Amino acid sequence: MKDKQFILGVLVANHAGVLTRISGLFSRRNYNIDSLNVAETENPKLSRMTIIARGDEYIKAQIEKQLAKLHDVKKVEILPLDDTVIREHLLIKIKVTKQTRSEIVESVNIFRGKVVDFNIDSVTVEITGESTKLDAFIKFAAEFGIIEMCRAGAVAVRRGIAPLSDENEFLD
């Protein structure tokens, strides 16, 4: 039984307390969350969560089924890793000097990132991508000195036209 990461797409009712319900379920049933992202969808009644969790096949099946039982959860799906677009977002503030400035800016371009703030002694860079790409940039930035950083949990959608749900399902 090996622990593996997996990604859940979850549609939930968009009201107060839902995040507590979901995170509470994970803690009381002893499941681990690696990352969780939540925001309103195009339908204001629904929020969409992207949860990255970890566990063996047993845990994976249990998480899916236990989530589906919650009244506020409208749809749960385990997204296939090989057929899903997964993105993370990074904002990172790096120390710069006259000597290092151009090297850093050049590397930002290579990573297809963007400089969003620029000062004498620091630059703030925005990068989007899969987590391995972000890891690579963080490692690079560390050489120059990371002042601070924050990283948003992954968001994920399946490739192809099929959505997590038919939005009309929930228009009551």
Added chain:
Amino acid sequence: MNITGAQIIIETLIEQGCDTVFGYPGGFVLNIYDELYKQSDKIHHIITAHEQGAAHAADGYARVTGKVGVVIATSGPGATNLVTGIANAYLDSIPMVAITGNVPLALLGKDSFQEVDTTGITMPITKHNYIVKDVSELADVIREAFSIAKSGRPGPVLVDIPKDIQLQSFEYSPAPLAEEREPACPSDAALEKVARIIAESKKPYIYCGGGVIISGAGEEVAELSELIDSPIGFSMMGLSAVSSNNRNYLGMTGMHGRYASLKANSEADLIIAVGVRFSDRATGNKLRYSQKARIVHIDIDPAEIDKNIPAYYGLIGDIKVTLAGLLKKLDRQTHKEWQDEISVMREQEKSYLPKDTEMHPKDIIEKVMYYTDENTIIATDVGQHQMWASQFYRIKKPKTFLTSGGLGTMGFGMGAAIGGCIGSGCGRTLLITGDGSFGMNLNELATAVSNRLPLIVLVFNNGVLGMVRQWQTIFYDKRYSETNLERKTDFVKLADAFGADGFRAGNMNELDAALKKAFEMQTPVVIDCIIDKDERVLPMIPPGGSIENVIVN
């Protein structure tokens, strides 16, 4: 029609078929109680001695009636006192709606007087919960609470209502009874697959759980057992599903199951598990559980399949509907060899039963059965007496045996017996309890007396916490840490002080006389029944063990 939130609450309860509520008034439910006062001809409110008793009473009421039990409590301590009762209902899948008051919206989060985060506290022990912050949503929230509580796998739902919401007015128009969601039914192909698995079996064993009672599928289980010539074993929660007179009835399995039931469970080549969740008390060591058997697991909750014991095949559906469909696909079977094996197991079981002891708990329960009938509501508390009742009391009808299964709540019995008694239309009710459990919530004797309930409380009094002591005897080298109660409580005088009657029974003759008198009365009676403190519950499979480790004498 514009009415206040408090009126909406009561109107919606009436509309949802609720005619009995249990509860306790307080500062932030005063308006609700004011409406209860005005509508007392439509809703009967039972005030208990403590909110925990009210929650257990709502639970017992739901177990007996099959309806949603309703409990009302005030904010803060009122709500926290409900917590054990709600958790108990959650673990046993009992439909319940708990209504709590809370401080006005503007005072929420300010650590106001009698304020706690009720929805936060109860989130992990409810099927769902709400805090109503807009009076326009109030009626629909209560309707949805009823629907969630009784749909699918039932459970408790809590609705927290701040005081100002109870005061504000809104348009109300009655709605029909909240519908239970359509019961799920497995596909024909799935049923045929299970029918084939059953046809291949030479040693089937039906393992019947509480879900069978909830679904009202006792008859279908009995029919299945007859058709495929299979013995039936039970989880404690499933005990009343099929009459103990059934020829295939083997009684409870699990840690303190009856020997034949345990043995057949482990020797079977097929376990048809219906409405059970394979709790650790029922399976013992999961890795060694019934290794010779394929397991077909039938349940309405998909998350139960493979949760504790991997199923060879899982069927998700309402048990009554599923079994009715399955019965049509099955041919009659006979398993003479298996039934012969079972007969040997039954003989072995008889040889393990206690003999020649004065006042063995088994004798007491048999004596009790002389006075009870099939309609008597039997409630228990938690401990040795509960196991003896589960092993030896011969239950005849579903919904007549009320016991705390999942949570194992000492103190459950008094509230549950009161709720069960009222749910049965104030029929004869017997609580089998121990001196430890009774000590936890004996304050509810006051409630039984106020309501003149025909409730007999039979206290198995050994002066010790018997079940814990039994573990200390077996696993802790007889170091009886804090299990010798050494109390001087006189239960006969205590009964008298509460306005009930009390009798003491130190031998079988006294017990018989006490029971005779008690069953002639229609008011609460306490019988203090003295038993030996060293009596053990047997058989016993030690925790983490299997049938090979069973202790029989």
